[in-house]
Amino acid sequence: MIFKSKLLPLLVLSLGTASVGHDDHDKDQMPLDYVRFPYEAAYPGDDSVTADAVFAGITTFAKLPWVQCLTKEKNVPFDIAFLGAPFDTGTSYRPGARFGPAGIRAGSRRLTLYGGYNVPLEVNPFLSGLKLVDCGDIPVTPYDNAYAIQQIENGHRELLHRTPFSALPNDSLTGAPLEPISKDGKHHPRVITLGGDHTIVLPLLRSIYSAYGPISVIHFDSHLDTWKPSVFGGAPSERAAINHGTYFYWASREGLIANGSSIATPHGAIRTTLSGPADYVNDDESGFQRIEAREIDTIGTAGIIEKIRKTVGDKPVYLSIDIDSIDPAFAPATGTPETGGWSTRELRTILRGLDGLHIVSADIVEVAPAYDTNAELTTMAAADVLFEVLSVMAKTPLGKVAKVN
Numbered sequence: 001m002i003f004k005s006k007l008l009p010l011l012v013l014s015l016g017t018a019s020v021g022h023d024d025h026d027k028d029q030m031p032l033d034y035v036r037f038p039y040e041a042a043y044p045g046d047d048s049v050t051a052d053a054v055f056a057g058i059t060t061f062a063k064l065p066w067v068q069c070l071t072k073e074k075n076v077p078f079d080i081a082f083l084g085a086p087f088d089t090g091t092s093y094r095p096g097a098r099f100g101p102a103g104i105r106a107g108s109r110r111l112t113l114y115g116g117y118n119v120p121l122e123v124n125p126f127l128s129g130l131k132l133v134d135c136g137d138i139p140v141t142p143y144d145n146a147y148a149i150q151q152i153e154n155g156h157r158e159l160l161h162r163t164p165f166s167a168l169p170n171d172s173l174t175g176a177p178l179e180p181i182s183k184d185g186k187h188h189p190r191v192i193t194l195g196g197d198h199t200i201v202l203p204l205l206r207s208i209y210s211a212y213g214p215i216s217v218i219h220f221d222s223h224l225d226t227w228k229p230s231v232f233g234g235a236p237s238e239r240a241a242i243n244h245g246t247y248f249y250w251a252s253r254e255g256l257i258a259n260g261s262s263i264a265t266p267h268g269a270i271r272t273t274l275s276g277p278a279d280y281v282n283d284d285e286s287g288f289q290r291i292e293a294r295e296i297d298t299i300g301t302a303g304i305i306e307k308i309r310k311t312v313g314d315k316p317v318y319l320s321i322d323i324d325s326i327d328p329a330f331a332p333a334t335g336t337p338e339t340g341g342w343s344t345r346e347l348r349t350i351l352r353g354l355d356g357l358h359i360v361s362a363d364i365v366e367v368a369p370a371y372d373t374n375a376e377l378t379t380m381a382a383a384d385v386l387f388e389v390l391s392v393m394a395k396t397p398l399g400k401v402a403k404v405n
């Protein structure tokens, strides 16, 4: 009998059928393609996998398809790509944001648990017809900041200049064809970068410049990040002068940010202490308008949204979100936490208030998961914040109606 029980299954396998003389076994066989609850595949064509509950499987942002965009799948087009930049050697206090991309992806698993429909914005960004992918991480060396910063620029730029999966649609109001809003006249896909410490925004803006020229930046942060290198870090070397407190100083000097009275650039959620009032003078010179975190007590989220929209108008904007704009009560896992910040709800409301703006690309930075709670508060907050950004992007194509001469 031993002979029979051990050999027969082998024989069955080799015949390619499971039904020969094994009725009992058949009854116990569970259907491996049964995935209906709680998750139904949100992405068209992605419903053939077997174990795709939100808590199962391999983790990408919102469980989007992983495409190796920078290596062997360069020909796979997309409309919005999530891209990690695991760099944290520009931090001044707590390191650890190199684990940000992995942490944010873990915090994002639940985004499509019920399908992903955004109630206040009335859109499901996962079913909007745009092709969303997770491109994995840019290879970033932890040993040489100058080299790493170049890697980040190159990685981002390569994706930014791919031809998008979807063509620009016609204007939803007039039916007129839309034309690109970029400076180079081309329609570009969007990249949502998962930091990484805030230093990464310098190479990201260099990449953005290659398509859009000087750009308005909406910057949510408890800190200014426009500090002069002599003030922030003391600039003992050229490399040390570029860090997560000075990258906007450099971006401004390089002409990457749209300055001037008509297109200034707002910071939101500012509440850091300063080296002195001169820091604000320097910040003004970098072209930023400040919204202090505490203004939420007087003008509320609506007032803050109004200020931002007034400042950027209908110009293309780049959106950079430091997770430390949220209070550490809600998002403790960050490099330089500052109390007195906004709640996760308030930041999400303000982001939804950007509905209709042309957000050409975005990032979330300074998520350092090692300092998080076991409940994944910070990485969840980061993922949910990006869900709002994604929803705003999905609603507004990067096009404008051509001017009639």
Ligand SMILES: [Mn+2]
Binding pocket: 198, 221, 223, 225, 244, 322, 366
């Ligand atoms: Mn910052």
